Amino acid sequence: MYALVDGNNFYVSCERVFRPSLQDRAVVVLSNNDGCAIARSNEAKALGIAMGAPWFQIRHLEESAGLVSLSANFTLYGDMSERMMSLVAGLGHRQEIYSIDESFVDLTGIAGDWGERARRVRERVLTWVGIPCCVGLGATKTLAKLANHIAKTAERKPGLYPAHLAQVCALGQLSVAEQRALFEATPVGEVWGVGRRIAQRLQAAGVHTVADFMRCEVSWVRANASVVLERTWRELHGMPCIDLDDVPNDKQQIACTRSFGQPVLTLGDLQAAVTTFTQRAAEKLRGQASRAGAVLCFVRTSPFRQQDRQYANSVVVPLVRPSADTPELVQAALVGLSRIHRPGYRYAKAGVMLLDLVPQSWQQHELDWGEAMPGDAQAAQVAQLERPRERLMAALDAINTRYGRGALTLAATQAGSAEQPWQMKQARRTPRYTTHWEELAQVRA
């Protein structure tokens, strides 16, 4: 038995904790560069604002409907998430943190009424952290997800589902007939693992609801889709196919990509941006004690500016040996950039991805390493050469941890024009209330 706990409109809820005046108002949180709505309060959803709606298309609602928009404050959301997750962990013995606002908990070995237990944890998160959540319980992760969707929808749009399922929905505590009624009322596209494309294909074949999908022959699912969708089908029938991932593996690739605050015209500005992105990716890389075997660099113009000449390109630069050294990775990224950069375009976005990651502890020997020497001596020599650089990187990370990200950076991040047009825009970011001394919430007597 699994529970899925999901924060409601998570980013908006985080903001409301520190600004109660946002309660009951239409609020959106915007993506980087204040580009699109990536979180919406229920009131904002009721205004018809879609997920991902561009801000410039909805900003008229500021005037006409009192819409409030905020720049994303990921530092705050990450910290609030940790607080919420630590409470949710108390639901069972094993927890998988699935995303910033969602967590699966394995209820195996937990006695008593699971629905009641879920209600208590939900209440505790609301009281101690201030975040409202919904909980779904089911025999598999896919069923828990579906139950969570029902719990959320029953709360937000009364009428579609029975009212007593709002906030907490435990499928296992319902009769077969009640469950079937829920499945008949739920579009197949709401199922975890059924995206837009597959939903379209299913609908074309006459499969509209979860119940329709469950009635399909599994062999038909396999033949007409893939083994992935077959697993989804089995999970809906109560056969667990997707394990709880409570000890996540190291990332297989690490990316840092950004849209620019303004169009970038010069190579110098692109170099500063790519250096900054690589530096950030390298921090993440060392954070999981890995090295990268290759660096991918890409640039592109804005596909939305049809009047501009378009250009997009990427290149993978392999490294001689895996590295977690910021200057080495930056050098590779800049070599890549010089290969794909073409003058005369209005660049809108660039990015760096670190690929072929291996654990730091791996030691790759080389056939042509100087004179022949026994393997151990060779390894020792490589280690000796690398140690000062590793210590330098460790010092860099320690300083940036202590004094804040960006306290110590490569000089190359300052290349290009002084205005740094690639820096992102964040016009309305709220204070980092819980993680920065200067930005703590103040109480006035």
Add this chain to the structure above:
DNA sequence: TCTGGGGTCCTAGGACCC
């Protein structure tokens, strides 16, 4: 004028091997 960022997994097809 203004349109996010960061991941994972699966499959098909080509190159190559014996």
Add this chain to the structure above:
DNA sequence: TCTGGGGTCCTAGGACCC
């Protein structure tokens, strides 16, 4: 005139998730 069978590895692209 005739041209096997079985396998691995890699990559690109497509699907999904939040």
